[in-house]
Amino acid sequence: MSDQARYDRRGVSATKDEVHAAIKGLDKGLFPNAFCKILPDIVGGDARWCNIMHADTAGTKTSLAYLYWRETGDLSVWEGIAQDALVMNLDDMACVGCTDQIVVSSTIGRNKHLISGDVIATLIQATRKLSERLAAHGVHLHLAGGETADVGDIVRTADVGYTAFARMRRDELIVNDIQAGDVIVGLASFGQAAYEEAWNSGIGSNGLTSARHDVLHPDYAERYPESFDPDTPRELVYIGSRHLTDPVDANGIELPVGKLLLSPTRTYLPVLKKLFETHRKHIHGLIHCTGGGQTKVIKFIEGKRVVKDNLFPTPPVFRLIQQESGADWHEMYQVFNMGHRMEVYLPASEAEAVIEAARAFDIEARIVGRVEAAAHNEVVIEGEGGTHVYG
Numbered sequence: 261m262s263d264q265a266r267y268d269r270r271g272v273s274a275t276k277d278e279v280h281a282a283i284k285g286l287d288k289g290l291f292p293n294a295f296c297k298i299l300p301d302i303v304g305g306d307a308r309w310c311n312i313m314h315a316d317t318a319g320t321k322t323s324l325a326y327l328y329w330r331e332t333g334d335l336s337v338w339e340g341i342a343q344d345a346l347v348m349n350l351d352d353m354a355c356v357g358c359t360d361q362i363v364v365s366s367t368i369g370r371n372k373h374l375i376s377g378d379v380i381a382t383l384i385q386a387t388r389k390l391s392e393r394l395a396a397h398g399v400h401l402h403l404a405g406g407e408t409a410d411v412g413d414i415v416r417t418a419d420v421g422y423t424a425f426a427r428m429r430r431d432e433l434i435v436n437d438i439q440a441g442d443v444i445v446g447l448a449s450f451g452q453a454a455y456e457e458a459w460n461s462g463i464g465s466n467g468l469t470s471a472r473h474d475v476l477h478p479d480y481a482e483r484y485p486e487s488f489d490p491d492t493p494r495e496l497v498y499i500g501s502r503h504l505t506d507p508v509d510a511n512g513i514e515l516p517v518g519k520l521l522l523s524p525t526r527t528y529l530p531v532l533k534k535l536f537e538t539h540r541k542h543i544h545g546l547i548h549c550t551g552g553g554q555t556k557v558i559k560f561i562e563g564k565r566v567v568k569d570n571l572f573p574t575p576p577v578f579r580l581i582q583q584e585s586g587a588d589w590h591e592m593y594q595v596f597n598m599g600h601r602m603e604v605y606l607p608a609s610e611a612e613a614v615i616e617a618a619r620a621f622d623i624e625a626r627i628v629g630r631v632e633a634a635a636h637n638e639v640v641i642e643g644e645g646g647t648h649v650y651g
Contacts, residue, residue: 299313308430312356313425314353316349323488332504350527356433356546357433358426364404371416371418439544446627449601454620456526461515470581475517479503511575534617535614543606545606549597550601554641555593563634564631572626
């Protein structure tokens with residue numbers, strides 16, 4: 261069975277083709293090539309300003325958190341879920357230059373029979389904690405409350421999402437204008453940033469449906485049938501060999517499989533805020549490698565070939581997923597970030613400034629590739645399994 265067929269039968273998509281088809285005719289905002297939709301200043305009515313509104317969730321990573329919590333009683337994994345959902349909003353917004361004064365509202369749906377009040381309290385308090393941690397680095401979130409609903413008829417365990425809003429000056433926007441001759445500086449998704457409380461595997465919030473089912477043991481299907489869609493073919497439900505508490509050596513750090521897969525999605529806001537203070541005008545593009553993984557940039561180029569031939573060594577979490585699933589490396593690069601989740605496109609002469617800004621927060625960064633002129637849009641990755649071409 262092909263990797264794509266497996267994804268489809270699990271009810272997920274690496275490319276979101278149907279979603280993109282559904283929104284094809286919608287207005288793309290003031291700057292169609294911006295990473296997020298940019299709206300006129302509806303709030304203030306000032307042509308010099310604009311509005312940004314963004315919504316996202318932690319996706320099916322909540323189901324993995326549910327399993328780990330039920331198995332171990334460890335509530336802390338839900339803190340990571342709140343961060344996952346928040347960062348999927350915040351770092352997308354950072355890709356248009358927005359790193360401060362952001363209003364945030366949560367939407368949490370739960371099955372009350374399975375998700376306790378302690379979980380809800382942990383999620384809400386985690387939002388406050390992350391807000392305080394970011395404020396120490398000049399990134400200010402304003403928590404506007406939200407909705408917590410008991411919707412067991414439609415949510416099997418829990419769904420955690422946030423909506424974020426900001427108003428910013430148009431002359432401070434970063435709109436993707438990726439150019440031939442640019443280099444790509446990748447910011448590592450793994451390790452422990454100065455503002456993080458624990459080592460991060462780099463997993464992020466994408467591809468967790470496949471990761472969960474391909475890595476975890478069939479035991480979980482019998483014990484926790486509420487953790488997956490009952491319409492998923494049983495031969496694709498929890499088909500791996502690992503248990504959540506099995507230890508894994510992650511570059512000298514021993515972690516249980518569950519914690520490796522549940523590492524919170526790293527935010528790059530402190531790094532980008534620092535970088536924007538001196539280099540905003542030098543940046544030609546910012547890409548958050550979420551849905552679409554290392555191929556995400558193909559949506560934001562025209563007549564370009566993006567060549568990535570100096571990637572970080574593949575982190576252990578992605579090797580684990582590949583080994584357990586048998587997935588083709590070509591597909592792995594299209595689903596997961598594979599070691600860096602934020603890309604900065606700019607002239608080679610400015611690359612060291614990005615690397616230094618990341619290093620100041622204990623995040624590895626390197627030039628991972630370059631941009632060339634081409635007859636058609638293409639992403640070329642030199643990595644595990646050889647050369648992979650997308651386009």
